[in-house]
Amino acid sequence: MSSLELAQKLIAEFGEALSAPSEFRGETTLVLKEAERIVDVCSFGKTSLRFDFLTDLSSVDNYGEDPRFTLIYELYGLEHACHLRLKTNVGEERPELPTVTTVWRTADWHEREIYDMMGIRFRGHPDLRRILMWEGYPYFPLLKDFPLAGKPSEMPDVAFTNAAPLEGGPFVTIAGGTDTIAREPRVRIPETDALETNARLERRSDIREAHGLGPIEKKP
Amino acid sequence: MQTNTEIGYNSKVEGDVVITRLDAALDWCRKNSLWPMPMGLACCAIELMAAGASRFDISRFGAEVMRFSPRQSDVMIVAGTVTYKMALAVKRIYDQMAEPKWVIAMGACASTGGMYRSYAVLQGVDRIIPVDVYVAGCPPRPEALLDALIKLQSAVAKEPVVSRLTLTSILRKSSEVEPVNS
Numbered sequence: 001m002s003s004l005e006l007a008q009k010l011i012a013e014f015g016e017a018l019s020a021p022s023e024f025r026g027e028t029t030l031v032l033k034e035a036e037r038i039v040d041v042c043s044f045g046k047t048s049l050r051f052d053f054l055t056d057l058s059s060v061d062n063y064g065e066d067p068r069f070t071l072i073y074e075l076y077g078l079e080h081a082c083h084l085r086l087k088t089n090v091g092e093e094r095p096e097l098p099t100v101t102t103v104w105r106t107a108d109w110h111e112r113e114i115y116d117m118m119g120i121r122f123r124g125h126p127d128l129r130r131i132l133m134w135e136g137y138p139y140f141p142l143l144k145d146f147p148l149a150g151k152p153s154e155m156p157d158v159a160f161t162n163a164a165p166l167e168g169g170p171f172v173t174i175a176g177g178t179d180t181i182a183r184e185p186r187v188r189i190p191e192t193d194a195l196e197t198n199a200r201l202e203r204r205s206d207i208r209e210a211h212g213l214g215p216i217e218k219k220p
Numbered sequence: 221m222q223t224n225t226e227i228g229y230n231s232k233v234e235g236d237v238v239i240t241r242l243d244a245a246l247d248w249c250r251k252n253s254l255w256p257m258p259m260g261l262a263c264c265a266i267e268l269m270a271a272g273a274s275r276f277d278i279s280r281f282g283a284e285v286m287r288f289s290p291r292q293s294d295v296m297i298v299a300g301t302v303t304y305k306m307a308l309a310v311k312r313i314y315d316q317m318a319e320p321k322w323v324i325a326m327g328a329c330a331s332t333g334g335m336y337r338s339y340a341v342l343q344g345v346d347r348i349i350p351v352d353v354y355v356a357g358c359p360p361r362p363e364a365l366l367d368a369l370i371k372l373q374s375a376v377a378k379e380p381v382v383s384r385l386t387l388t389s390i391l392r393k394s395s396e397v398e399p400v401n402s
Contacts, residue, residue: 133340134305141339150339161304162347164337 003028003082006049010084013044032088035071035097041086042073042103051075051084054100057110059118063144068092069120073100090120099125117142134159242382250294250320251376252282254369257293257317259310262300264327264359271362278362281369290316295372296349297365301329302342314349322376324368325351328358 007021007028018041019031032041045051055074062068067089075084090097099122100107111122112131119140122128129135136155139146148170153161172188256278260268271278278284287293290313302310314323325345328334331354333343345351352375353368360368 132305139339146339148338157308159304159308161339162343164333164339164341164343166337169337 001080001082003084006051006077006080006082006084009049010041010045013048014041017041027083027085029085029087032086035088035090038071038073038086038088039098039100039103042075042100045075045084045086046103050077050079051082053078054104054106054110055083057100057107057114059114059120061118061142061144066091069095069118071097071114071120095120096123097121098123101125116140119143137161243380244377246381247377247379250379250381251373253285254281254283254295254322254372254376255285255287255293256283257290257296257313258286258288259296259298259313260300261298261302261306261310262329264299264330267359267362268297268299268326268365271365276362276366278366278369281366281373283369290314291318293317294320295322295324297324297326298330298345298351299326299359301334301336302345303340304342305340307342307348310345311348320379322352322372323349324353324355324365324372326355326365326368327360328356331355334358 004021004023007030010030011018011021014032014037017033017037019033021028021030023029032038042051053076055076056072057074058072060070060072062070069090069092071088071090073086073088075086076082088097095118097120099111101111101122102124108126109131111125112128114120115122115125115128116130116132117140130137133141134155136158138153139151141150147163149163149166150161152163168187170187171185173183173185258265258268270276272284272286283295290296294317296314296317298310314321323345325331329336329341330345331351333341335358337343342348353372355364355368357364
């Protein structure tokens, strides 16, 4: 049995609620249109399709889009060794959906982490407290509109936070650059970055020529 | 059985007199017996353990007695990333240490927050407790920690002990006298 066949069985059961399966690098993904039905889909997946292992449960903040949040459930069956990814969306105005701790108990801490970092609430969760930050921390720090430097906060006798100025940053690394100059972590402003990079590369080319090496190709 | 060696009393040693200042003698005792409070918070703690183990052997400098009770330690080695969640716990443990006490900030994170310029990490432990020696590195090698310890020892060796006590007692007495005068 393959992931795709299992996905087809899931679609046969829930029909229109699920999108057609998409495949990428051998992994199958289904999108569930109504987040409220996640428990039905998951418990059917566990009992009938033997997806007995929730590998991971994570969330994405699609800031500026509607619905804002995507939740991603990574299902796995230890018997048939097939993996299936389930995605569902929740909106910003009411970031809430039912818990799947009733299906897989391991979802407990995953859901707590999602709540802690992004403020998405899981209805019916046995113990929905913060897991990384402390009780009383007023923000959800992994949201896209939360500043990278953080915000000041004060929780007497528990913890405090201060903003950490980025000193001109954030310093971003671009993977796959042709040389260390292109790859090094530094301030990347999309509008000016190509110009700046080329100017640096030109300076570099002079040095390379002096050493009898060829010039470096410019970036578009 | 006869022997020519004198037992029990060595006139060669005990007959000699060493003259020193009391401050220097006390500092000498202090600096060669700095008991660390191992505040191991991240990967630097692994290097701290290596510094305590046989290859690097921090006991050569008299600092091998890692005390997990702050009340028995002299120097807190903050080894690792101090998150805001941990910050007040670190401060509390420092407050529980008996005077005199010193702090070594081991590694980039403990010194400045290191690469964690983020919402969750205290940007240097010196924002909550006074630091005597900073150690660069991510993580620093055990030799670097030993060097920091030697630097701290040379700083401890110069600290006034008795003269400071005398000074405080004089100040205290004068403050007791003051109300009478005024």
